[in-house]
Amino acid sequence: MNIKFLNVALGLALTATALSASAQKKYTEGVVNFSTNMRGQAVDAKGYFRSDSSAFAFTAGPASIKILTDADGKSMAILVDVPVANIKKAAIATPDEVDQAMADMPNFTFAPGTETKQISGFNCKKVVATDAKTKKTYDIWITNDVEVPLTGIAKYYRSIGGFPVQYTSFSQGQSTEVTVKSISDEKVPAGTFGIPADFEKISLDDLKAMSGGR
Numbered sequence: 304m305n306i307k308f309l310n311v312a313l314g315l316a317l318t319a320t321a322l323s324a325s326a327q328k329k330y331t332e333g334v335v336n337f338s339t340n341m342r343g344q345a346v347d348a349k350g351y352f353r354s355d356s357s358a359f360a361f362t363a364g365p366a367s368i369k370i371l372t373d374a375d376g377k378s379m380a381i382l383v384d385v386p387v388a389n390i391k392k393a394a395i396a397t398p399d400e401v402d403q404a405m406a407d408m409p410n411f412t413f414a415p416g417t418e419t420k421q422i423s424g425f426n427c428k429k430v431v432a433t434d435a436k437t438k439k440t441y442d443i444w445i446t447n448d449v450e451v452p453l454t455g456i457a458k459y460y461r462s463i464g465g466f467p468v469q470y471t472s473f474s475q476g477q478s479t480e481v482t483v484k485s486i487s488d489e490k491v492p493a494g495t496f497g498i499p500a501d502f503e504k505i506s507l508d509d510l511k512a513m514s515g516g517r
Contacts (some may be wrong), residue, residue: 333488339481356496391501394510409434444469
Protein backbone atom coordinates (compact mmCIF):
# COMPACT_ATOMS: atom_id res chain seq x y z
CA MET A 304 0.00 0.00 0.00
CA ASN A 305 1.68 3.17 -1.21
CA ILE A 306 1.89 5.94 1.37
CA LYS A 307 0.52 8.49 -1.12
CA PHE A 308 -2.59 6.31 -1.43
CA LEU A 309 -2.83 6.36 2.36
CA ASN A 310 -2.50 10.16 2.47
CA VAL A 311 -5.55 10.50 0.22
CA ALA A 312 -7.47 8.24 2.58
CA LEU A 313 -6.44 10.36 5.55
CA GLY A 314 -7.77 13.45 3.85
CA LEU A 315 -11.10 11.74 3.32
CA ALA A 316 -11.22 10.63 6.93
CA LEU A 317 -10.76 14.19 8.15
CA THR A 318 -13.77 15.22 6.08
CA ALA A 319 -15.86 12.15 6.79
CA THR A 320 -17.65 13.74 9.73
CA ALA A 321 -19.16 16.17 7.25
CA LEU A 322 -21.50 13.35 6.29
CA SER A 323 -23.57 13.29 9.47
CA ALA A 324 -27.06 14.08 8.25
CA SER A 325 -29.64 13.26 5.59
CA ALA A 326 -32.30 15.16 3.67
CA GLN A 327 -34.93 16.79 5.88
CA LYS A 328 -33.72 14.92 8.93
CA LYS A 329 -30.95 14.97 11.50
CA TYR A 330 -29.54 11.63 12.50
CA THR A 331 -27.79 10.51 15.64
CA GLU A 332 -26.09 7.71 13.69
CA GLY A 333 -26.01 6.28 10.21
CA VAL A 334 -23.99 5.37 7.13
CA VAL A 335 -22.87 7.37 4.10
CA ASN A 336 -21.92 5.72 0.83
CA PHE A 337 -19.65 7.66 -1.46
CA SER A 338 -17.32 7.16 -4.39
CA THR A 339 -13.85 8.54 -4.92
CA ASN A 340 -10.60 7.86 -6.75
CA MET A 341 -7.29 7.01 -5.12
CA ARG A 342 -4.23 7.07 -7.38
CA GLY A 343 -6.24 6.12 -10.45
CA GLN A 344 -8.30 3.48 -8.70
CA ALA A 345 -12.05 3.89 -8.29
CA VAL A 346 -13.00 3.31 -4.66
CA ASP A 347 -16.40 2.88 -3.05
CA ALA A 348 -16.23 3.76 0.62
CA LYS A 349 -18.50 3.97 3.63
CA GLY A 350 -18.60 6.64 6.29
CA TYR A 351 -20.12 5.52 9.60
CA PHE A 352 -21.11 8.30 11.95
CA ARG A 353 -22.40 8.93 15.44
CA SER A 354 -22.62 12.20 17.33
CA ASP A 355 -19.19 11.64 18.92
CA SER A 356 -17.33 9.48 16.37
CA SER A 357 -16.87 8.61 12.72
CA ALA A 358 -15.26 5.78 10.78
CA PHE A 359 -14.15 5.76 7.15
CA ALA A 360 -13.88 2.25 5.67
CA PHE A 361 -12.68 0.96 2.30
CA THR A 362 -10.62 -1.82 0.73
CA ALA A 363 -7.27 -1.45 -1.06
CA GLY A 364 -6.27 -4.71 -2.74
CA PRO A 365 -6.18 -7.39 -0.03
CA ALA A 366 -6.31 -4.83 2.79
CA SER A 367 -9.37 -3.65 4.67
CA ILE A 368 -8.71 -0.17 6.02
CA LYS A 369 -10.72 1.77 8.58
CA ILE A 370 -9.86 5.25 9.84
CA LEU A 371 -11.39 6.32 13.13
CA THR A 372 -11.80 9.95 14.19
CA ASP A 373 -13.74 11.75 16.89
CA ALA A 374 -16.36 14.40 16.12
CA ASP A 375 -13.91 17.28 16.52
CA GLY A 376 -11.10 15.68 14.54
CA LYS A 377 -8.75 15.70 17.53
CA SER A 378 -7.95 11.98 17.54
CA MET A 379 -7.30 9.50 14.76
CA ALA A 380 -6.47 5.81 14.39
CA ILE A 381 -5.86 3.82 11.20
CA LEU A 382 -6.76 0.13 11.29
CA VAL A 383 -5.21 -2.11 8.64
CA ASP A 384 -6.38 -5.72 8.30
CA VAL A 385 -4.68 -7.94 5.70
CA PRO A 386 -5.89 -11.52 6.34
CA VAL A 387 -3.66 -13.13 3.68
CA ALA A 388 -0.57 -11.69 5.39
CA ASN A 389 -1.85 -12.14 8.95
CA ILE A 390 -1.53 -8.40 9.57
CA LYS A 391 -3.73 -6.55 12.04
CA LYS A 392 -2.33 -3.15 12.94
CA ALA A 393 -3.82 -0.02 14.51
CA ALA A 394 -1.74 3.11 13.96
CA ILE A 395 -2.51 5.79 16.55
CA ALA A 396 -1.88 9.43 15.60
CA THR A 397 -0.45 11.73 18.26
CA PRO A 398 -2.24 15.03 18.97
CA ASP A 399 0.61 16.86 17.24
CA GLU A 400 0.25 14.70 14.14
CA VAL A 401 -3.47 15.41 13.97
CA ASP A 402 -2.89 19.13 14.48
CA GLN A 403 -0.24 19.15 11.73
CA ALA A 404 -2.58 17.35 9.35
CA MET A 405 -5.22 20.02 9.96
CA ALA A 406 -2.68 22.85 9.61
CA ASP A 407 -1.72 21.53 6.18
CA MET A 408 -5.30 21.88 4.92
CA PRO A 409 -6.30 24.63 2.46
CA ASN A 410 -7.50 28.06 3.59
CA PHE A 411 -10.52 28.78 1.41
CA THR A 412 -12.64 31.75 0.47
CA PHE A 413 -15.97 30.98 -1.21
CA ALA A 414 -17.87 32.56 -4.09
CA PRO A 415 -21.42 31.18 -4.51
CA GLY A 416 -22.45 30.71 -8.12
CA THR A 417 -25.79 30.43 -9.91
CA GLU A 418 -25.34 26.98 -11.47
CA THR A 419 -27.50 24.19 -10.06
CA LYS A 420 -27.88 20.47 -10.66
CA GLN A 421 -29.00 17.30 -8.95
CA ILE A 422 -26.33 14.97 -7.61
CA SER A 423 -27.35 11.65 -6.07
CA GLY A 424 -30.85 13.02 -5.51
CA PHE A 425 -29.65 16.16 -3.73
CA ASN A 426 -30.47 19.62 -5.10
CA CYS A 427 -27.04 21.20 -5.39
CA LYS A 428 -25.53 24.57 -6.28
CA LYS A 429 -21.96 25.34 -7.26
CA VAL A 430 -19.59 27.28 -5.03
CA VAL A 431 -16.11 28.24 -6.25
CA ALA A 432 -13.52 27.74 -3.50
CA THR A 433 -10.21 29.64 -3.76
CA ASP A 434 -7.26 28.52 -1.66
CA ALA A 435 -5.47 31.57 -0.23
CA LYS A 436 -2.24 29.56 0.01
CA THR A 437 -2.00 28.38 -3.60
CA LYS A 438 -4.58 30.61 -5.38
CA LYS A 439 -6.03 27.46 -6.95
CA THR A 440 -9.81 27.27 -7.39
CA TYR A 441 -12.13 24.31 -6.96
CA ASP A 442 -15.77 23.79 -7.97
CA ILE A 443 -17.63 22.47 -4.93
CA TRP A 444 -21.26 21.37 -5.16
CA ILE A 445 -23.24 21.84 -1.97
CA THR A 446 -26.83 21.24 -0.93
CA ASN A 447 -29.14 22.88 1.54
CA ASP A 448 -31.46 19.88 1.51
CA VAL A 449 -29.66 18.71 4.64
CA GLU A 450 -28.86 20.42 7.90
CA VAL A 451 -25.41 19.69 9.26
CA PRO A 452 -23.81 21.31 12.35
CA LEU A 453 -20.58 23.20 11.69
CA THR A 454 -18.69 20.85 13.99
CA GLY A 455 -19.57 18.05 11.59
CA ILE A 456 -18.02 19.66 8.50
CA ALA A 457 -14.34 19.63 7.51
CA LYS A 458 -12.62 22.73 8.81
CA TYR A 459 -11.86 24.13 5.37
CA TYR A 460 -15.53 23.87 4.25
CA ARG A 461 -17.26 25.12 7.39
CA SER A 462 -18.20 28.53 5.95
CA ILE A 463 -19.19 27.28 2.51
CA GLY A 464 -22.91 27.67 3.22
CA GLY A 465 -24.14 24.11 2.87
CA PHE A 466 -23.37 20.42 2.92
CA PRO A 467 -20.69 19.35 0.39
CA VAL A 468 -22.02 16.60 -1.90
CA GLN A 469 -19.35 16.69 -4.61
CA TYR A 470 -16.05 18.13 -3.46
CA THR A 471 -12.26 17.88 -3.33
CA SER A 472 -10.61 16.30 -0.29
CA PHE A 473 -7.03 17.12 0.73
CA SER A 474 -4.22 15.57 2.77
CA GLN A 475 -0.46 16.12 2.82
CA GLY A 476 -0.24 17.42 -0.73
CA GLN A 477 -2.66 14.86 -2.12
CA SER A 478 -6.20 15.59 -3.30
CA THR A 479 -9.08 13.54 -4.62
CA GLU A 480 -12.63 14.08 -5.84
CA VAL A 481 -15.47 12.74 -3.71
CA THR A 482 -19.17 12.26 -4.50
CA VAL A 483 -21.75 11.40 -1.86
CA LYS A 484 -23.98 8.64 -3.24
CA SER A 485 -26.47 8.09 -0.43
CA ILE A 486 -27.09 8.59 3.28
CA SER A 487 -29.09 6.26 5.49
CA ASP A 488 -30.06 6.05 9.14
CA GLU A 489 -29.16 2.39 9.51
CA LYS A 490 -27.76 1.47 12.89
CA VAL A 491 -23.97 1.44 13.03
CA PRO A 492 -22.66 -2.09 13.83
CA ALA A 493 -21.38 -2.63 17.35
CA GLY A 494 -17.64 -2.07 17.68
CA THR A 495 -17.38 0.11 14.57
CA PHE A 496 -15.63 2.93 16.44
CA GLY A 497 -13.34 0.80 18.59
CA ILE A 498 -9.98 -0.92 18.14
CA PRO A 499 -10.33 -4.73 18.38
CA ALA A 500 -8.21 -6.41 21.03
CA ASP A 501 -6.33 -8.52 18.46
CA PHE A 502 -4.93 -5.45 16.65
CA GLU A 503 -1.36 -4.43 17.49
CA LYS A 504 -1.11 -0.70 18.28
CA ILE A 505 1.68 1.08 16.41
CA SER A 506 2.64 4.67 15.51
CA LEU A 507 1.89 6.48 12.26
CA ASP A 508 5.60 6.38 11.46
CA ASP A 509 5.52 2.60 11.85
CA LEU A 510 2.61 2.42 9.42
CA LYS A 511 4.37 4.67 6.93
CA ALA A 512 7.41 2.40 7.11
CA MET A 513 5.20 -0.63 6.44
CA SER A 514 3.65 1.21 3.49
CA GLY A 515 7.01 2.05 1.97
CA GLY A 516 6.63 5.78 2.58
CA ARG A 517 8.68 8.41 4.33
